[in-house]
Structures are given as structure tokens and as C-alpha cells.
Amino acid sequence: MSKESKRCLLLLERCKNLKQLKQSHAQIITCGLQTNTFALSRFLAFCSNPFHGGNNNSSSGYALKVFERIANPTTCIFNTMLKTLFHDQQFFKTIDIYRLLFINGMYPDNYTLPYVLKASAGLRNLHLGKQLHCHCLELGLVFDMFAANTLIGMYTSLADMGDAQKVFDEMPSHDAVSWTIMITGYAKGGDVELARLVFDKVSKMDRGIWGSMISGYVQNNCFKEGLLLFRQMQSTGIVPDEAIFVSVLSACAHLGALDIGIWIQIYMNKMNLQTSVRLSNALIHMYAKCGRMDLAQEVFDEMPDRDTICWNAMISGWAMQGDGRRAIGLFSDMESSGITPDDITFLAMFTACSYSGMAYEGLEVLNRMRRVYNIEPKSEHYGCIVDFLGREGMLKEANKIIEMMPGSRNPSEEAIALRALLSACCNHGDRNLAEVAAERIMSIERDSGAYVLLSNLYSSADEHENAGRIRKMMKKKRIDKSPGCSSIEINGIVHEFIAGEKIHPCIDHVNHVLLGINKHLFSKAV
Template identity: 65%
Template sequence: MSTCTKRCLLLLEKCKNMKHLKQSHAQAITCGLGDNSFALSRLLAFCSDPLHGSPSYGWKIFQHIEKPTICICNTMIKAFLLSGELNKTIEIYTHMLRNGMLPDNYTLPYVLKACASMRTCNIGESVHGHCLKLGFLFDSFVGNGLIFMYSAFDDMGAARCVFDEVPWHCVVSWTLLISGYSKIGDVENARQVFDETPVKDIGIWGCMISGYVQNSCFKEGLHLFRLMQLTGVEPDEAIFVSILCACAHLGALYIGIWIHRYLEHVKYSMTVRLGTALMDMYAKCGYLDLAEKVFDEMPQRDTICWNAMISGWAIHGDGDCALRLFSEMEKAGIKPDDITFIAVFTACSYSGMAYEGLRVLSSMCNAYLIEPKSEHYGCVIDFLGRAGLLEEAKEIIERMPDSSCPSKEAVAWRALMSACCSHGNIRLAEVAADKLLQLERHSGAYVLLSNLYSSAGKHNSARKLRRKMKTRGLYKTPGCSSVEINGNVHEFIAGEETHPRMEDVHVLLESVTKHLDSFVCDLHLVST
């Protein structure tokens, strides 16, 4: 090997940016390495780097290669996959097949990931056929790629078939399958797969716990977390975030406090994601002072973090603090997003700050150029409605851009109807109800209007509406509440007697009722 060649290859290894690479490429051509497979593979490998490379430059090089090797093709496929240019990934794969090149167990997983991201079932099924013909179904990388792809298509039947055909299951295979049942809401089958898993590492535990939490099975998530602790597996950040989310929804404050103390005891690094979850838990459990303390002590804050704290003040009706924090966010140079404005509008609604809300709406549209979505319109209608500005709210709904999604348009009409019921405006409530019944099949509009009729003394109208609701097969969703006692979450559903200590609950309620009756009687005697 000549000195020039050695120097050229050394330069290729030391490239730090595209300017260096282009100089090295020119040197390679000068040294006669323009067609050298090793030199070309090094050039393309750098071009595929997601931080410093350039897939477009790599594509230009690739197009001039007369006979690319499988390694070079794989490098380009990976480069376009990482850069999100998925059509190019499929194009190179097709080019390989047309030129008689056979893909290997590196090519196929890349292409399967591209199909999953593009959600192209027909191409994905064709690639599956190639996997079968070439005998790669027994390869764990290819098998996992197929499970991942079918999970992305929400075709868990096909994913399970592939899983059953693969002779050897690694931890990734089990994790992918559990994640794919969980993603489509099938937590029962996901749990069945979880129970079948012979070796449960932290990834599998985290995947199942996350699946429960994402599907609002918060009690089940907490129970599984306790089981994991009994096995001696140490939780990671993702599991802590999932459990804190469950605690926030259940109001399980003491479990959240235990996690916070544990994190401090082991000196766990407080990342933005973990700090935000902890702060959100305290805020939703009503401990805004602790939420603010976590917020103030966080070394870094992103938009999601600011949103969570603003939302915390909002849901507890402290509009002044929410707007103050929003102003601090702007001064800190953090750009608000559409979620930020939903939180601010919610604060304005709960605090009766209609005019401040309109000012923020103007800032959102004109200063930040954020187009209001149906959720924003719903919040705006809500704070106008709470302030009694019902006609103004109706005018805003009528000026809303046409929505192709009826459920999103219904958000605004539902907010107006709720406000009309609160203010006893039957005429506008009937208009809103009529619109709602055209847009969705839901019992909410019937119940609200029926209650309004009853409170206004129009009992015949209320009875007719209830009968109409029954004939259409619509029933009111029962209320549900939960309470945490000594670390255990107890859930109660209206009309159900399923709680194991329901008899004790009834005895206690009767005792409380008797005490209240006695108290009212004594109060009456004192007043007379």
C-alpha cells in the first residue's frame, strides 16, 4: 500500500465534519481510491451519521458506484432510515433486488423499520415474504423487526404468529410483543404474554407497567410495581415516571412521596422528565407548595415542565399564579406551545378571568402565530360561558374554521351547553344540544338538557328527553371515585356493590347520617 493511500485512509478515519469529508473524498479520488470499496464504505458511513453527516451527499456518491457491495447498500439504507427519508430506504432496497443482490440480516431489519414508520402494509408483507424465502425468519434480528412492524400496523395477530414461529425468543422479542398488545389497549393479552415471559428484566417490567398506565389501569400498574419490588429488580427512570403518573391520577400521594424520598436517598439524578412527573404528581394531589419546590429546584426546565406547573395552578383555580408563571416563562425565553395556552385558558376559566383569557388568545394568534385548535376553542368558550358571555361564545363557535372531525367540533358546543345550563339559558342550551346530537352519539347532552328542564320546572320536557334517550339505547356513564388509605387505593363506582367492605361502608354512612340528623335537630331547637 502506497504512502498516499495510507495517508488518504487515515484522513477518512479522522473526519470531524462534512468539510473534512469532502477534502478527504477529493484526496481519495486523487490517490486512485475512487472505486475502492473500503474507502467508499468509510465515506458513506460518515455521511450516515445523524449529527455530522449528509445522506444527500452520500446518495451522490452511491449513484456513481458501479457495483456496490451489500455492506455499502446497508450503509445507505441505514443513513436514510436515520434521517427519516424512508422512501429512499425502500428505493435502495428495490434497487438491490433488481440488480440480483440478496439482502442479509442487517438489510431486512432496516427495511422493516422503514415499513413500520411509513405504515405501508403491502410493502411490509412483501418484505416478510422475502424473509421467508431467504430463510431469515430464524434470525432474531429479523424476527424482532417483523414483530415491531406488525405491532406498528396494530396487527397483533400477525405479530403473535411471527413470535410463535421464531425458534428462540430474546428479551427484546417479549418486550415488543407486550408493548404491541398494550399499544392497542389489549392489556389482558399483554399481561398474559408478560406472565409467560421466562426471564423478566427491567425492560419487560417497565413495558408492562407503562402499558397499564397508558391504558388508564393505574391500580394494576401500582400493583405490578409492588410485585417488581419483591423480585429485587431496581426501577429505572421510565418506571418511576409511569408510577408517578399513576399516583397523580389516583391521588396516591403517599406512594409518590415514598418515591421522592427514595430518589433523594439514592441521590438519583433529577432529569427534566423525572422532575416534571414528580411535580405533576404533587400538583394533581393538591400539594402545590411541594410541586413549586420541585419546580424551583430543577436544574433544567423545558416547555413540558413549565406547562405542568402552569396547569397545576390552573386546575386548582389560581389564575393569578398561572398567569404570573406564564409571564415568567416568556421572560425566560421559553417558547410556549399549544399545550401551554390550553393550560392558561383553563386557569382563566376556573378563575373567572374572561378578559385576561381573550388577551392571551390574541397573543397566541398574533405574537406566537399558533392557530387555535378545537381544544383551544373549547377553553375559550368555557371561560366566556362561565363569565355569562353566552352570545359572545356562540358567535366564536360560529366563526370557527370548518372541522373535518365531528368530535372536535363537539368540544366547543359541549362547553357552551354546559355554560348555558349553569346560567339557566334554556334557549341557547337547546341550540347547543341540537348541534351536539348531530355531531355525536353520547348521553351527556341529554343528561345536561334534562337536568336544565327539571331545574326550570319543565318536568314533562325532562321526562320526554329521558324516554328519547332510552329508546336510542343511551345510558349515563356511572361516576367513579377513588381514595388512598394506608398505601392502598380503593375505587368506588356509582350503583355497584363490588367493594369487599361495602357492608362496613353502609354501616358507617348510616351512623354519619344519624349524627347529622341529630345535629340538625339540635340546631333547630337552639334557633327556636
């Protein structure tokens, strides 16, 4: 290869945007490299890199024009073009290029099929995925680790765990990626027990496998199990990464395990782990959920860059503390900083107004949401709006808000706002509107909440016959009241109690203490 040709390729490697790419392409043509397979492959590789500057869609479009003018593209060039289109999320075009490969009398290899399998997953097309699976079988690629793992990933992303398990079982060997995909697939499908069964079969653990199982527990609200597995992982000497810390902090937030959360931040500092925006958001969320807004504020103030998520976490934190004024002030700061609020921001704002008794301020926020940011309220927003109006006794206004909800909404979404209205009616003793709201809820869903609230309303009004009628209706329809659940952290251990169950090892001692407290209170009252 001449010096000029080498210089052209060197310029190509240094391209940073589409303009420079076109200049480099002109150099390739003038140097006579327009038919050079290696040069063309490198050119297309530039376009396939999602981290290059410029408009990726323009880069892939330009690459496609160049590809269409190649007389005899090799499998390598086909693969690079497939990669370019896939990274640009042009899944249909990815499939079209794959078909062209066969039209040209060529066959895919173990680098071709993974991109096409991922494209079928992106299209949510299971039938296409199964056709590609047949190609893998015909070409013997199911025994290739890279192709087989992608095949499993395709099935798990399309929630077909049965076929994913078959492919997994037929593999002659598995690597860490194989195990991780299977664990993640079962966990995302809500089958955390099967995910754990797969996890327990792994002979050689790595950080990714541990992280997938911990994340699986947290995603399925098994927060205590997630923390226990994290401690088990630590005993093996494996150092957690950012993803694991985010999962564990989420578990701490839901359990209110403040001491563990504080320890994790100290541990991260000792590791000199760079606190990313994602990790800072997890810390803010954990401290806010645990009621330590002072610590959440410290993390927030130290962030060099802030995104919408961290602003939302702080606003939600002040909302949960019932400090609506601080939440509104923070919302104003968010707007001043140039960050655009989203629907979650407004949900946090409505919650703040609800917990702080700020109905009129809440209506102003609603007006700003619609007129300034063109965001239409969702069912969750309507529920909060009805709640803050209901808390102030503005029941007619709350009912009007429900009537304003778009008629095309899912009935179960309407039930969210109706439950808030029913609760407000019960608190303010508005029997007539409560009965209307309860009747509408009962026609939509089988949730026990409406029955219990209406029964309690009748009981408080000494209408025991009506209260009994509601309880009989629940029994006839076989609607059970969900048991209450509470948890407390003592010396770094989270203890969980469920109403009606006596499975905690210290339950007898707890009952004995409660009995003593009751006797003491009774003796003081007398």
C-alpha cells in the same frame, strides 16, 4: 495499508461535521482509497450516524452521491447506505436502494431487511411490509432473531397484531426484545389483557419487559394495576429505570397517590439517579395533579434546563389550583426565558382563566395566541374559551365563538365547545340557548351528558314533564349514564369506588359509616 491510508481513515473517524467529511473524502481520493471497500464503508458509516453534528440531510445526500459512483458496491456498503437513509427518515429512497440491490444481482442479509422493514413501517405501508415478509421467508431470515424481531415490530407499528403473533409463534426461540415488542404492541392497540397474557408467559424477566407491561397499564388508564405490577417488580430485586419511574409517576398523578409519588422521589434520590428533564417533568406533573404546587415548584426551581413541557406542567398546575394570576405570571416568565409556547401552553392558560373567572384576560391570551404565535385554536381551546366566557355569564359571546369555529372541523370536535356552552346555559338558567346547544350535541353524538344536563335544567325549573320526556328519549335510544368513579389513597394503597357497584371488600363497612354520618347530620338538623 500504507501510513498515509491509515492516516486518512483516522481523520475520517474524527470528523464532526459535513465540512470535515468533505475534507476527509478529498484525502481518501488523493490517497487512492476511492475504490477501497473498507474506506468507503467507513465513510458511509459516518453519514449514517444521527449523532454527528451538522445537517444530517446534507450528509445523507452527500453519501448518496458517493454511493452512486461506486462501481461494485458490496452488501455491506448497501446496508450502510440503507442505514444512512433510514436514519435520515428518507424512507422512499431506502426502498429504492433496496430495489437496486436486486438489480445488481445481489441478495439481502439479516442486516439489510431490518432497515427496509422499518422504512415500510415509517411509510405506513402494510402491503410493502408483507412483500418484505415474503423475502424473509424466501431467504430463511424469519429464523434469524434480529430480522424476526424487526418483522414483528413492523406489524405491531402498523396495528396488525394478528400477523405479528403469527411471526412470534413461528420463531424457534424468543429473546427479551421479542417479548417486549409483543407486549408493547398489544398495549398500544388497547388490548391490555392480551398484553398481560403475553407477559405472564415470559420465563425470564428483564427490566425492559417489566417496563413495557407497566407502561401498557398506564397508557390504557389501568393506573392501579400499573402500581401493583411496579411493587411486584420490586420484590424480584429488579432496579427500575427512568422510563419505569415516568410511567409510575404518571399513574400516581392520575390516582392522586401523593404518598407513593413522594416515596418514589426519595427512592430515586437514594439511587443517585440523575434527574433528567423527562423525569423532572413527570415529578412536576404528579405533584401538580396532587395539589402540591409547593413541591412541584421545588422540582421546577432545581431544573438546570427547562423545556416547553415543564413550563406547561407548572402553568397547568396553577390552573388546576384556580390561581390564574400565578399562571399568567409564569407564562410571562416563560416568554422572557426565550421558550416559545405551544398549543398545550395556551390550553393551560385558557383553563387557568376559566377556573379563575378571568374572561377578559382569557380573550387577551387568545389574541396573543393568534397574532404573536400564529397558532390557530383547536377544539380543546374553543371548549375552554367557551367555558371561561360561560362561567362569567357571557353566553352570547360564547355562542359567537362557536359560530367562529371553522366549518371544516370534525362535528365531534364542535361538540366539545357545545358541551361547555350547554353547561354554562344550565348554570345560568338560559333555557332557550341550552335547548339549541343540546339539540346540536344530540345530532352529533350519543353521549349521555347533554341529556342529563338538559333534564336537570328542566327539573330545577319545575318542568318535570319535559325532564321526563328527556329521560324517556334516553331510554328509547338506549343511552346509559356513565357511572361515577372515585379513588382515595390510604397508607399507600389506592381504593377505587364505582357508583352502583359493591365489589370493594370494605363496602359494607363504608355504607355503615355513611349511614351513621347521615343519622348524625339529620339529628343536628332537627
